[in-house]
Amino acid sequence: xxxxxxxxxxxxxxxxxxxxxxxxxxxxxxxxxxxxxxxxxxxxxxxxxxxxxxxxxxxxxxxxxxxxxxxxxxxxxxxxxxxxxxxxxxxxxxxxxxxxxxxxxxxxxxxxxxxxxxxxxxxxxxxxxxxxxxxxxxxxxxxxxxxxxxxxxxxxxxxxxxxxxxxxxxxxxxxxxxxxxxxxxxxxxxxxxxxxxxxxxxxxxxxxxxxxxxxxxxxxxxxxxxxxxxxxxxxxxxxxxxxxxxxxxxxxxxxxxxxxxxxxxxxxxxxxxxxxxxxxxxxxxxxxxxxxxxxxxxxxxxxxxxxxxxxxxxxxxxxxxxxxxxxxxxxxxx
Ligand SMILES: Nc1ncnc2c1ncn2[C@@H]1O[C@H](COP(=O)(O)OP(=O)(O)OP(=O)(O)O)[C@@H](O)[C@H]1O
Ligand SMILES: [Mg+2]
Numbered sequence: 001x002x003x004x005x006x007x008x009x010x011x012x013x014x015x016x017x018x019x020x021x022x023x024x025x026x027x028x029x030x031x032x033x034x035x036x037x038x039x040x041x042x043x044x045x046x047x048x049x050x051x052x053x054x055x056x057x058x059x060x061x062x063x064x065x066x067x068x069x070x071x072x073x074x075x076x077x078x079x080x081x082x083x084x085x086x087x088x089x090x091x092x093x094x095x096x097x098x099x100x101x102x103x104x105x106x107x108x109x110x111x112x113x114x115x116x117x118x119x120x121x122x123x124x125x126x127x128x129x130x131x132x133x134x135x136x137x138x139x140x141x142x143x144x145x146x147x148x149x150x151x152x153x154x155x156x157x158x159x160x161x162x163x164x165x166x167x168x169x170x171x172x173x174x175x176x177x178x179x180x181x182x183x184x185x186x187x188x189x190x191x192x193x194x195x196x197x198x199x200x201x202x203x204x205x206x207x208x209x210x211x212x213x214x215x216x217x218x219x220x221x222x223x224x225x226x227x228x229x230x231x232x233x234x235x236x237x238x239x240x241x242x243x244x245x246x247x248x249x250x251x252x253x254x255x256x257x258x259x260x261x262x263x264x265x266x267x268x269x270x271x272x273x274x275x276x277x278x279x280x281x282x283x284x285x286x287x288x289x290x291x292x293x294x295x296x297x298x299x300x301x302x303x304x305x306x307x308x309x310x311x312x313x314x315x316x317x318x319x320x321x322x323x324x325x326x327x328x329x330x331x332x333x334x
Contacts (some may be wrong), residue, residue: 001028001029001030001031001032001064001065001160001161001193002026002027002028002034002051002062002063002064002161002193002195003026003027003028003061003062003063004024004025004026004047004050004051004060004061004062004063005025005060005061005063006023006024006025006059006060006061007021007023007024007025007026007047007050007057007059007060007061007062008021008022008023008024008057008058008059008060008217009021009043009046009050009055009057009058009217010058019217020043020046020217021043021046021047021050021057021058021060021217022043022216022217022218023060023217023218024043024047024060024214024217024218024219025219026047026212026219026222027222028193028195028210029193029210030160030191030193031187031191031192031193032187032193032194032209032210033183033184033187033193033194033196033207033208033209033210034193034194034195034196034208034209034210034211034212035196035197035198035203035204035207035208035210035211035212036048036195036196036197036198036211036212036213036214037197037198037199037201037204037211037212037213037214037236037239038199038213038214038215039199039215040199042214042215042216042217043214043216043217043218044165044197044214045165045197047197047214048163048165048195048197049165050062051064051084051163051195052064052069052081052084052086052163053069053070053077053081054086056070057070064080064084064161065080065083065160065161067080082106082110082157082159083157083158083159083160083161084159084160084161084162084163085151085153085154085155085156085157085159085161085162085163086154086162086163086164086165087147087150087151087154087162087163087164087165087167088150088165088167089165089166089167089169089170090170091138091143091146091147091149091150091170092150093138093146093149093150093153094138095137095138095139096137097137097138098134098135098136098137099125099130099133099134099135099136099137099138099141099149100118100121100122100125100134100135102138102149102153103121103124103125103149103152103153103156104117104118104120104121104156105153105156106153106156106157107120107121107156107157110157120156121134121152121156122134124152124153124155124156125149125152127152127155127186128148128149128151128152128155128182129148129182130145130148130149130152133145133149142175143170143171143172143175144171144175144178144179147167147168147171147175147179148179148182150167151167151179151182151183151186155186155190159192160191160192160193161192161193161194161195162183162186162192162193162194162195163194163195163196164183164194164195164196164197165196165197166197166198166199167179167183167196168180168198168200168203169198169199169200176203177206180203180206180207183196183207184207187207196208201239201240204225204236204240205225205240205286205287205288205289208225208289209224209225209289209290210222210223210224210225210289211223211225211228211236213235213236220235221234221235221236224289225240225288225289225291226288226289226291226293228240229241229256229288229293229320230256230320232320232322233322237256240288241256241284241286241288241293241295243281243282243284243295243297243324249299250279250299250300250301250302250325251299251300251301251302251303251304251306251307251311251323251325252281252297252298252299252300252323252324252325253297253298253299253300253307253311253314253321253322253323253324254295254296254297254321254322254323254324255295255296255297255298255314255319255320255321255322256293256294256295256319256320256322257293257294257295257296257319257320258291258292258293258294263294263296263319266314266317266319267280267296267298270310270313270314273313274309274310274313276300276301276307276310277301278298278299278300279298279299280296280297280298280299281297281298281299282296282297283295283296283297297324304323311323
């Protein structure tokens with residue numbers, strides 16, 4: 001639904017150049033919720049603004065719903081943009097307009113009659129749970145309600161794609177959750193593809209199907225959450241599912257498994273077969289991207305070299321196994 005290919009963006013200001021995007025390939029499939037994370041200045045906002053050409057890329061291509069946006073004439077681009085909704089961190093509502101009038105705003109240039117616009121706005125406000133606030137002004141709303149208006153406005157053009165730049169970062173945790181639930185519901189009910197930027201792993205964990213990690217203008221990791229969790233050494237996987245610090249002796253091994261598969265019998269079998277003492281340091285099952293994923297950290301006595309065979313055994317059982325301590329040794333060995 002959204003594909004960027006070798007996207008670059010150079011900003012020139014005060015005689016200095018900033019390479020904000022450095023060859024970004026992003027692929028968002030239709031109907032998925034895709035999250036982009038990364039430290040401040042990594043290029044996340046620039047990327048999302050290039051996706052609807054609010055920012056013109058320096059080079060590379062942006063294809064949304066089958067159309068190459070960089071090739072469109074201004075008039076066509078305006079039309080296509082209407083099918084790409086955008087939600088902002090600070091809501092960007094007009095203070096002197098009512099809630100209803102804010103939602104109607106993007107419809108004013110579309111040739112709909114006043115009555116049709118009002119009907120559409122009312123329908124959208126119902127959809128986001130704000131039907132009763134149509135006549136209120138933004139200053140009379142809570143942050144969460146303002147963001148609901150922002151979302152209703154973004155949906156006015158019946159978009160297939162919704163872009164969201166830190167839509168929940170000005171909100172408290174509970175309100176954040178309700179806005180995320182709304183985005184998820186819209187994704188499911190309307191088949192809306194959502195590309196969102198966040199700096200919170202919890203947001204990724206609770207609503208995203210896929211994620212990308214950006215650093216210095218590049219996408220350094222990306223994929224579906226389950227693929228990421230199954231990727232040894234994935235930074236995103238570690239951030240999504242932290243298992244605490246590795247400070248105990250011996251060799252620490254992290255095992256990742258689908259929530260319903262039992263890992264315990266393998267551990268018992270391993271202990272019996274190789275006569276090793278295995279300590280379970282921690283274990284947890286979480287729902288990530290709507291799927292149950294389990295992780296267990298176990299401690300084996302001795303260095304990595306002493307445990308090559310038991311670790312090989314676990315891998316042979318089809319378990320995903322990562323060495324959490326003694327990693328330097330492992331990298332050399334792997
Ligand atoms: N209009 C601009 N002019 C010059 N430099 C810019 C402009 N917009 C962004 N930049 C620079 O581009 C880089 C990427 O900025 P961007 O806003 O995309 O980062 P971000 O990942 O969204 O960060 P944050 O998490 O703080 O929002 C930064 O170094 C920033 O200073
Ligand atoms: Mg930003």
